[in-house]
Amino acid sequence: MSSDVAKSACERIDLAFSNPEANARAFKDAGGKVVAFLGATVPVEIIAAGGAYPLRLKGGSGDTALADELMEPVRELYLRRIFNRLLAGALDWVDLIVVPRSSEGLLQFYYLIDYARKFRGHTHMPKVVLLDLLQTPFDYTIAYNKARLTELKAEVEAVTGRTISDEALAGQIKLYNSVRGRFRNVIEQQGPAGTLRLKLASFGQTQPAAEFESVLTDLWLGSSQISKGARVALSGSPHETADLYEIFASSGLDIVAEDHDWGAGIYAHDVAENADPIAALEERYRLHGISMRQFVRAKPEYDVSGKDVRPEAVAFYFEENDDTLGWEYPEERKRLADAGIATALLRGPVNSDRCLAALKDLADQFAARTEGGNHE
Amino acid sequence: MSDAAFKSVADQPLDVSANAKARMKHWFNDFRTRSMEAGEPYVIASAVSPHEIFHTMDVPVVTNTWYSSIISAKRQSPYYFDLMEKLGYHSDLPRYLSLPMMTTLDNDPERAPYGGLPKPALILDRLRGDYAQRITSKWASAFGCEAFYLDATAQTELIPNWWELAQRDWETLYESHRLDYQVEQLKALIQVAERVTGRKFNYDDFEGEMHRINRAGENVERARNAIASAEKCPVSMPDQLSNVMAATWNRGSQWSVDHTKAYADEIEARVKNREAICPGQKTKLLWLNTGLWFNTAFYRAFEESHGAVFVWSMYSNYLSDGYRKYFDKDPLRALAARSMSMNEQLHLPPWMAGWILKQAEDFGASGAVMLTPVGDRLSSYGTRACIDMLERAGLPVLELSASMVDARLWDNDAMIAEVGDFIETRVQV
Numbered sequence A: 001m002s003s004d005v006a007k008s009a010c011e012r013i014d015l016a017f018s019n020p021e022a023n024a025r026a027f028k029d030a031g032g033k034v035v036a037f038l039g040a041t042v043p044v045e046i047i048a049a050g051g052a053y054p055l056r057l058k059g060g061s062g063d064t065a066l067a068d069e070l071m072e073p074v075r076e077l078y079l080r081r082i083f084n085r086l087l088a089g090a091l092d093w094v095d096l097i098v099v100p101r102s103s104e105g106l107l108q109f110y111y112l113i114d115y116a117r118k119f120r121g122h123t124h125m126p127k128v129v130l131l132d133l134l135q136t137p138f139d140y141t142i143a144y145n146k147a148r149l150t151e152l153k154a155e156v157e158a159v160t161g162r163t164i165s166d167e168a169l170a171g172q173i174k175l176y177n178s179v180r181g182r183f184r185n186v187i188e189q190q191g192p193a194g195t196l197r198l199k200l201a202s203f204g205q206t207q208p209a210a211e212f213e214s215v216l217t218d219l220w221l222g223s224s225q226i227s228k229g230a231r232v233a234l235s236g237s238p239h240e241t242a243d244l245y246e247i248f249a250s251s252g253l254d255i256v257a258e259d260h261d262w263g264a265g266i267y268a269h270d271v272a273e274n275a276d277p278i279a280a281l282e283e284r285y286r287l288h289g290i291s292m293r294q295f296v297r298a299k300p301e302y303d304v305s306g307k308d309v310r311p312e313a314v315a316f317y318f319e320e321n322d323d324t325l326g327w328e329y330p331e332e333r334k335r336l337a338d339a340g341i342a343t344a345l346l347r348g349p350v351n352s353d354r355c356l357a358a359l360k361d362l363a364d365q366f367a368a369r370t371e372g373g374n375h376e
Numbered sequence B: 001m002s003d004a005a006f007k008s009v010a011d012q013p014l015d016v017s018a019n020a021k022a023r024m025k026h027w028f029n030d031f032r033t034r035s036m037e038a039g040e041p042y043v044i045a046s047a048v049s050p051h052e053i054f055h056t057m058d059v060p061v062v063t064n065t066w067y068s069s070i071i072s073a074k075r076q077s078p079y080y081f082d083l084m085e086k087l088g089y090h091s092d093l094p095r096y097l098s099l100p101m102m103t104t105l106d107n108d109p110e111r112a113p114y115g116g117l118p119k120p121a122l123i124l125d126r127l128r129g130d131y132a133q134r135i136t137s138k139w140a141s142a143f144g145c146e147a148f149y150l151d152a153t154a155q156t157e158l159i160p161n162w163w164e165l166a167q168r169d170w171e172t173l174y175e176s177h178r179l180d181y182q183v184e185q186l187k188a189l190i191q192v193a194e195r196v197t198g199r200k201f202n203y204d205d206f207e208g209e210m211h212r213i214n215r216a217g218e219n220v221e222r223a224r225n226a227i228a229s230a231e232k233c234p235v236s237m238p239d240q241l242s243n244v245m246a247a248t249w250n251r252g253s254q255w256s257v258d259h260t261k262a263y264a265d266e267i268e269a270r271v272k273n274r275e276a277i278c279p280g281q282k283t284k285l286l287w288l289n290t291g292l293w294f295n296t297a298f299y300r301a302f303e304e305s306h307g308a309v310f311v312w313s314m315y316s317n318y319l320s321d322g323y324r325k326y327f328d329k330d331p332l333r334a335l336a337a338r339s340m341s342m343n344e345q346l347h348l349p350p351w352m353a354g355w356i357l358k359q360a361e362d363f364g365a366s367g368a369v370m371l372t373p374v375g376d377r378l379s380s381y382g383t384r385a386c387i388d389m390l391e392r393a394g395l396p397v398l399e400l401s402a403s404m405v406d407a408r409l410w411d412n413d414a415m416i417a418e419v420g421d422f423i424e425t426r427v428q429v
């Protein structure tokens, strides 16, 4: 692979990470439709099959003054920021927003948008629909979800004016599966450093599948992009920014796997190709859609290909108002200790004193060991 | 000062309140003899789950909130908080609902209230927030018992004025696809309940339960209307709470029908006789969100100083507006309607705010105090938009933040000062 091609792949990844909506806007300006969504449980295949641009929304780095009037400060920062952008009119160009019911925060976000529209006059905001996809493993849940996905299909059809055939859906399922497979190959064969892996995973959430595929094909990592340092798996709250990853890197630690919903795990599971498309999507996103309400979450030390990455430590990061994921921590800590894996507990926000102090403790453990010369 | 036209009953609880307390004691003695001593199957269920199914089967139900409040009342919560920390549960996790589980993990009968809860036949939880499942699964495995999860579907559209549709037109209000799903869940729950308790669920008995809940709800509405229309409040908030809650926990029983009737009768008689808990009343206030269970005297702390009386909280008439579900032929679908909407209508703006404004208007209230528990994200969702809507409609609201589990963290003097200042500066007399 020529270094020119390789360079452009990396630039594209960085560009998409710092400006994730530019491509979607260009698509819109050229007359296309953009369907935005939140979380990792919305089947993008349905959106793409309708010919719309699927764009996963990020909070970005803006302020939250407008949102704070209606949103309690204990809510997730990324939601406060997206809400602020919505109220400020920064997303008015989007054709439809899909909010999945895969966390209480997301559900309450949906109701708040409704409130702002009906009671505070924010009628400029794009249409927002709820995807009430449940994640319990019951047969009646499956039937319920299939009906909800069929409704989502109709919503997308209404936006694009195009009927979504089973063939179109099957085609997108195939395409996205192939891109996921390619992503897994890149991770497995090239072993990118944590920050780059996060950016690459993010790329697939905001850029079209064909773009993602092209970047994955062109990417060939130089030695500076390859994972090095003590190998740490990251568990807990989501990270849409690379802030925590960068602090890890500067402490001599590399995040080699993670279980949050912006991480590589989004691409760990394919959609069955030999089944009814709606049924196949239902199963994939109910079981493997990474979310707060996911019934069984994956183990943090397993990578996107389902292999144990044998980390030297697992770092648990819980955002400051976490009320859910922390319940698993004591048992996880014990399980990992029994397997001889160290753990660290980091509390949000990223870059806070308590977060940095815990990270320093972890880094010091590895530094001491390296100095002691007993690295196997 | 005292108003000559009104007779003060400031220090007289309702006669029926003693019956409510006796009934709760009776419930506990029954649970103690049958399940704690004789080992009869019982069920631990969240407060917002369909207890009706177990009532019908004569299986005792214990709510985790009840046991949590006992732990707090016995001043054992600090010990279990320490234990949580020692076990590695981080300090920001919501603690109220997890205290009972800590007694099981601790496994020290000497310390746990009543020697700790024995192994239940089942733990039932409704997956409203994101964490219920994670606590319940751990608790069930600590007991070595089964857990049953009722998933919580989400309302697509919040039709205004839910209380006007909730009793008779619930099919429209709660959306048929959600009702269908909830019925499926209830059928599955009944099967599991029969298997783990070895008892039969009788549909005729169940139908009777459901009718009796509607009748109790009618009585509570009568009481609520009497309080709302009274010139001066005839019944204290602590009295309202103990009577309506006893009927709610014992819903479906003939006792709850008789009790709520006596409760309504006594309040109507007080109104007729011009009896008031504060004859010098100048202002009516509403209490919003969580109840202040460990300090119910607080509700009455502003009568002498400001002539301000708390006349309403959601417990005043949720049994009538939220629980009543009339039905022609399908009591299970009616139960589905009740059990899947339990707290949503109390917490989702604009449902929450709409109902409160209706009460403010009917009761003639001129201000409201909202209690928001700290350290529990779930119970603060929607409060800001709710306050926004209330204030825009002209109802001043004071928000108090407090711990619901640790009474030691309640600074009574500071809270009294805050509410006093609110009444003086923001509430129109």
Ligand code: SF4
Pocket: A006, A007, A008, A009, A010, A011, A219, A220, A221, A222, A225
């Ligand atoms: S190695 Fe990575 S960073 Fe360097 S040019 Fe190639 S893609 Fe870009």
Ligand code: SF4
Pocket: B001, B002, B003, B008, B010, B277, B278, B279, B280, B281, B303, B304, B305
């Ligand atoms: S508080 Fe009520 S009863 Fe007491 S003096 Fe004032 S008005 Fe009379």
